[in-house]
Amino acid sequence: MPSVKLWYSPGACSLAPHMLLNEIGQDFEAIRVPIREGAHLTEAFTRLNPKKRLPVLALDDEVITELPAITLAISQLAPQHHLMGGTPLAQARVLEWLNWLSGTVHGQAYGSLWRPQRFTDDETLYPAITAKGRQTVADCYAMIDAKLTSPHAVGDGLTAADAFLYVLYRWGVGIGLDMRGTYANFTRFAENLAHRPSLQRAIATEGLAPLEPYPI
Structure with a gap:
């Protein structure tokens, strides 16, 4: 090892x-x-x-x-x-989640919201970029909420997609989205995952509370 x-x-x-x-x-x-x-x-x-x-x-x-x-x-x-999925199809689904979450939701949506300078040197455009980023987050979260109809994103067990989704739920709380009122499936998913000992240990190490907002 x-x-x-x-x-x-x-x-x-x-x-x-x-x-x-x-x-x-x-x-x-x-x-x-x-x-x-x-x-x-x-x-x-x-x-x-x-x-x-x-x-x-x-x-x-x-x-x-x-x-x-x-x-x-x-x-x-x-x-x-089986953190990347227990079958060939499940592995493809986990990668599908991870690529979209890291590229579109994290890199594009939150990147635009929090780091508009990555997309232009023209500071007058920052407000428009951040507004578009917030809208993209909301659109992506609606898609996530529609997909999370069971305790796990892929199959019946924990995968890497679940762990990343939990992080993004916290970020939604952090930017002031009405997560509980607008994204009920996503909220149930995050609350269920918050009871997992592996996550509780990570949160304790990082000095966080289970569902407190991400410190932007």
Whole structure:
């Protein structure tokens, strides 16, 4: 078994792999890199990950970035847990979720809402970009809510898609969406997942409350 390290920022998308490592009972070192304090922009962290993004996973000397790749690497540490799905079709569905959540919901929607400077240098356009980002979040959450008709996003067991969806639920609370009133399925899903010991341990380590807003 390799030596495992996870670099995380409290409440960020790194909470998902943090939960998954707990879920499989993996011993690992959790290294706090608070985004709000700019810790991901330091020279030391940039040497680790020139993308200046979290999470980062290290298996011995191999450094892995990007959430779908990180969750795949974690699933391979304990394949009996089927974190990427237990059948070929389920694996495709988990990847389908992860790619859309990371690319569209996280990168495009929340990227526009929180980081409009990534899309233009013209500051006069920032309000329009952030407004579009908020609308895209709402549209994506409506789609998520329609899909979450059972306790898990894929199949009958926990997968990496569930962990990422829980993070995004917290973010919805954080930006002031009426999650409970507008997204009832998504809310039931998140509340059910919040009882899972692996998530509770990750939240305790990160100094968070189970469903408190993401500290933007």
